[in-house]
Amino acid sequence: MNHLLRERRGKTQPGIEPEPTVKHRADVAVRDAVPWLFMAICVILLSAPTGLPGGTELMFGVSVGTVYFWSAHRPESMPVWAVFLIGLLADLLSFGPPGTLLLSLLIVHGVAHTWRYGLSRINFIWGWGLMSVLALSLTLFQWMVACIGALRPMSPVPSLFQAALAAGIYPTLSVLFVWTHRTIVNPERA
Template sequence: MTVNPSLWTRMEIASRRMTPVMLTVLASLLTVIPARIPALQPVVPLWPMMMVFHWSLYRPDLMPVTAVLLIGLLHDALIGAPIGLNALVFVMIHGAVNSQRRFFTRKPFGIIWLGFAVVSAAGLAAAWLLGSLWNRHVLSPDALIFQYLLTLGCFALVFRLMLGWQRVVLGQT
């Protein structure tokens, strides 16, 4: 029995092209594993936000806005947030990054990190505002600020891992 090599080739290409979305879904699943820090509520970095930023910047063809929306809805369901809250934030980040792709092209990591800092701060501020409106009282920003700082600190790791993934798995430099 012979196997059509073009079928296997097409399957391999399809699986490689799905990896940014699948990695972002995995990142969303990792978010529900809390890091226990004394005197603070469970806080984890916003792994999916980092992934949405990265893939929207470097491979928007593999991270379409519909996938970002669905990942946001999944993330909301996983963390118990109002459905649509993070979906809206992730779509806003996707749009902001896509609108500035030309600016970020070939910029050093420091500029990209600064861009992520600004975009993620705006996204978290929007999430805080919408969450406060949803709960009908002003939410304490303490955990959100810590989560923001933790996310900024972890961004370099995610950035390097995803650049390596692009080179090895997606065959892109």
């Protein structure tokens, strides 16, 4: 009898968690937006005419690394609509073949999001290697599209530089993102 009474009380009485306030919901929304806002700011800054050598290639590396990390480790902070919009912005601001950067970011998001459970179980070196292979294949795809668009073979050296830069910057981005994940985006895990 006591068991039934306890069950009935549990169903009729409200839980002990208070209703989230508007301030709390806004705080959660801003914390979830940090990764894609970082990527949007980097795309805008790296596409600006600052005279930074390799700025466009660095924009590709930062974008791919950001999408790869956050899609694998916290997918709710890197939704597909944000990847699409920032990829579209990056395509509009870069002088590469139209649509290739957008498609590349969507492919990276799809791969990292689909394999996120496996990526969470492997060590950093294997994850970095997978990201590097993914960046290399996507830059070669961009190179092929550029060759088709120019109707002549072009040098693959800029594409290889772009892939090497994407692979080389990922460990630094990863350290920054792990710190951001533990302190800003998800402070309960600090």
